[in-house]
Every structure is written in C-alpha cells, then in structure tokens.
Amino acid sequence: MHCICAEDHGGTQCEYKIADCENGGYKQDEKCVCAKGFNGANCQYADSTITIDSVELIINVVVQIVNREFQDTFTNESSTEYKTFIRDFKRQMKGIYDNESLTLKDIKINKIWNGSIYVDHELIIKAKFQPNISALHDDISNQIKKRLLDSEPAKDTCSGSDVMCLNRMNINVTRNNVPADIDWCKFLTPNDTREFYFQYGNGTNYTCASKCTMGVPGRLNCNYGECRVIAKSGPQCLCPDTNEFWYSGESCDSRISRPGVIGGVTAALIVLILTAIIAFILCRRRKSKGNQELLTNKNIDFTNPDEMESEWTSGQNMTGHPPAEGNKFTPNLQNVDIFKKVQIRRPTLIRTPESSD
Template identity: 30%
Template sequence: MITSISKGTTGATTSPTTLTTSINTNGSTILSSSPTISTPLSRPTSTSSPSTTTITITSPGQNSSSTKPTSSSLPTTTMSTIITTSTLHSTTTTPGFCANGGIWVDGHCECPLGFTGDTCEDISNTIETKAETNGTVQVVLRVTNRDFTEDLQNHSSSAYLEFVKNFTEQMNLVYRNVDGYQGIQVQNVTPGSVVVDHVVIFSLIMTAQAQEKLNNITKDLMAEIRVVTMENCTDDEMCFNSSDITVRDNSLNFNQEGYCRENVPKGLEDYFFPNLTSYGFFCISNCTPDTASTINCNNGRCQLTRSGPQCFCPEPHMYWYQGNRCESRVSKLAVGLGSAVAILAVMVAILAVLLFRARSTQLSYR
C-alpha cells in the first residue's frame, strides 16, 4: 500500500512544503520531504495560509484512489530587526568677557591681583599679597686646616673660586636644616689661617612677626655651627675654630611701600599704602574697612575707582544726598508729596479768597 501526503501553503512569506510518505505492503516505509523556507527582514506582519492535505491509499490490485481533503491554518512568524542609531551632540561654550586682563576659566572670570567682580571690572579696595622677603645673617668663621695664599685675594683667580666652591658646598650641609635656608654669599677671605666672612640667606613670609622669626633662625644657625665645629674633621674637609665664631647683623630686606607700588594695578599706585599685620602683608586703600584711614561714607559704600576712593550712596533714585559722603538724605517721595500738599493748600486759599470776594460783592448790591 502506498500513501501519499502532500501539504501546500500559499502566502507571501512562506514557500510551500511537500511531504511524501510511501508505505509498501511489505511494511517498509519511505519518507521524503523537500522544504524551502524564506524569511525576509521586513516590517512586522502576521499571516495565516490555508493548508491542504491529500491522503492517497492504494491497495494492490486497485487502480482507484480515495482522496480526502482537509483544511487547516498554519501560523507563520515573520522576524523583524530594529536598528537604533545614537547621535552624540557636542556642546560648545562661548568664553565670557573678562576685563582688566581677567581669564575665562570653567565658566567664570579669574581676575588678576587688584581686581574683583564677576567680570573683573571692580578695583579691589584691599589687596592681600603673598609677600616674601630675604632675611640675612652675617657670619664669620676661621678655617684652621687651610693656609692663606696671595691668590686668595684675587676674586677672579682659580684658587679663590675653588676655595669658595668647596666652602659653599660644605656650609650647605651645615645650614640646610635651618628653616628657610636659601644659600650663602662669600663676601671676603682674609689671612689668619683663612677667615671667611659670608652672608647666610633665609626666606621669610612677611608678617608682623618676621623679625622675631629671623631672630629665632639666627639662634638655630648658631647651634648648627657649634655642632659642626665640635666634630672631628678630616683633611678633606674644612675644620673650624669653635672659639672663633661671629654671628651678627641679622636684617630683613623688604621695602613695604615699594612692594605695594610694584604690585597694585597700574595707575593706582597713589591710592594704596602698606599694612603689615600678624596675618600677612596687605596693600590697603582709604576704602579698606576698620583702619585708621578708612573714609566714613555714613549710609553709603566706599569703593576705590580710577579717580580715587568715592562714596556710593544707596537708592539714589529714591533719595537726595547732601555732600559727597552720604551724610544726610531727603526722600524724593516725601518732597513730592509735600510739594503737592503745599500747592493744594495754596489753591484752596486762593479759592477761598475768591469766594469771599464774590460773596462780599453780592452783599454790596443788595
């Protein structure tokens, strides 16, 4: 017996599939199929195609066939692909305007020393500096294991330059632990073995305590010298006489007025003057608050301008002020109301006089 089964589908998205099964009378089965599937990427659709199944049964000796059609719906699935595109937008920030040499950084103006405000247009009434100065200490040491020669008197000779080089390198090791140490300057070399007069330089932040700080540094310097003179030295090193040490004349080299004139904005040098405090060194003006020279603007605000310190009175659209220091004020509204009342009173008085005269005239005619 041979059975043939065929399935056919019609639709826009699935090709027909034919399945044929042959069954022999001897019990063997032959199965063959030829599927073709095509799935295009398109917009999502859903279709159902009718399917027809034909079963043919053939018996030996029979030439007739019996066909039973059946109908079913086979769902088909269509796949779709969604592609998402991301677009990165870059933002460009236009630099803002900064006056008086200000620089636009991260959305705001960074103002140079002496200027302030959102656009650096205002002059600072007070300038806080980071002033530093050099403090010096005069030191004289006697080198005991070196002999003085004539060429040491010539500051351009190779012997003098070599001696100064070796002395400087050794003293750098001695002074390096003292706070603020910057270096030395050899000023003179004289006989007796070799006597070296030199200046030791220190850096200090300018405050009211700077001189006191230098005095303490001088004590620390003396302690370091005593330590090295007490130690045993070799011929490769310079040895010093511990009983012949001179430390004198410590001083600060700082011109306060000159520093302010050099560091305030150009054209404003005459409006600033130095003020040394325990917190640091300031260049102040007559608009700096709480100083002996502060201008009293009464109800107003003192502000340094290119023309010098000036008082700016509050609410000038509402008040008149007497003088240039905002000493007293008169309300414009009150003056306006007072004027209106005065005018009204005059008008009432005139009207009363006119009425009185008119009434007197009428009475005289009777």
C-alpha cells in the first residue's frame, strides 16, 4: 500500500511540501529530495544513465470467498459496507502475497460479484529485473498461486467470521502479456525523458543510456561544459560560470578570459581619456599662438609716436577689423613691454604775438 499525494505534497505519507522541487521531488530540511532518475538542486536534471535493476509486474487474480454473502450495497463503491469489505479483504490478502521473495506494492480491486463473493483484483509486484521478462512473469505467477493454495484461508479447515475462506478449486492467476522485444527504456524511464534513452550494453542489468552517457556512440561533446539531460528538452551542454573565463557556444567550445577583457576595456578607456586631454591642450596652444602671430604680423613700432598715432586713429581694433558700431575700442596690451623706454618728442613751444607780451 502507498499514499497517493496531492500535487503540492510528497513523501511516503505525503508529509512533505514539494515547493520549488521539480519532476516529483519534495522539500525536506530546506533541500529537495529527488524522485528516482532525477538530480540537481531542484531536481531539474534527469540522470544521464539509468540502470533498471527492478521492474513492476501486474498479476491478475480472481478468488471466490465462500463464507461471506454478497450484498446489494457492494455495487455502490461509496457505501460503508463496500469500503469495509475491501479494507478487510486487502488486509488478509496482503499477508498472503507479501514475503521476502516478493515485494507487493499495491492491490487494485477491479470488480466483485455475487456467487458467494468473487473478487477480481490486480497485484502490483516489484521484482528484480531480468532480460527474459516472460519467464519472470511466469515464475511470479506460479509463486502467487502456490502461496494462495498453501494459505490457511484456502484450506478445507478454514472457518470463522474473522477470516475470508477461499475456494481452492476456484483460484485463477494470470499475467499480462508483455512483448518479448519491449524497449524497457521507453517503458520504465520517467515520462518526460523517455524519448532520450536507448538500451546500451549487456549483462544482468538493463542499462538505459542517453547522449550524455560516457562511452556511447554519438555522445554529446561539451568541451569545457557538462552534458545534462533536461526533462522535455533532452541532452544539452551546460557551460560553466567561473571567475577566470566566459564560456559560450552550444557545445561550450568557446571561452574568453575575464581578466583579459576587463584589462583590455580599462586600457582602452585610459587611452581615450589621454587622447582627449592631449587634443584639448593642443587646441589651447594653437589658439594662443594665433593671437601672438596676429600682433607680430602688424609690425607696430610702439616707440614711434607717428606710427602709434596712426594705429590708434585707424578706426580698427587690434584684430585688424573695424569695431562693431556702438562698441568702444579696447586695446590689447598683452605684448607691450612696460619696462622699455619710449622716446616722445619734446613739445615745441609756439609763441604768439599775444603771448610775447
């Protein structure tokens, strides 16, 4: 018997919340406990190789209970009488079927009908895998029938209201037909990953390989990365994320040095800044030199009063262009040597007749 959990719970008794765990995993102590065939922090990856060491087989059994009477309420599966009968029947039969050589996972009731009471039910048996599955099925079916015939309820001495006595002459055990060439990798692997597995190798174990399995033909080469099987997507290369390199490409075949990129970008920024500073300095120097050449080209002799007077009264400013209307002329004395002696003509005294008096 096992519990059937709601979608958001897991565990043998549905005691754990699934939370962020994927593919049937559930949370326990803040970590994901993954379902068989899956791995990863959130159970997001399927195992690259699955070894089938056990298999679930279905055995169909019909028995007749001779010391109980069929009730009309048994036709209603929601009735208390039906539920009580099924509970007592499963409890008794589990004690017969389950032993060290057989692992009973569940008993499923298919149908019950009158005559005292016939019960048609299925046994879900977990058994060790073997390549000849038909022979395994036959062997388990024979074990089930033998255990029924050897059980106390099937003996002629069976009596009592607390025991459901069986008619040993009316015990029918059959098995489901399984094709001899069945691909167990398509049958027993997780639903969302079945198409990515194939049988590989020989031996007592049945190995289901993927393109992430080491040594298989056509294995996915992930170079610097790691091959992982992702549900619904299949085998993919996952590139690492390290402090030394950036990895890229579908096969993680390209890598770039992180320190190299950071150093190159830093050097380029430094060169750009230095270039801008040098260009600014050269521009300022070129402008200053142009002003000096303008004054030099005018060849003004500041020691010559006539030339000075002509320059100051020419109606032009020091740039050689007429001043704008309404603007006052402002001389540029930047290149005047204030320590150089300037000879000025001595004023000539002119006497008038009036002044001679």
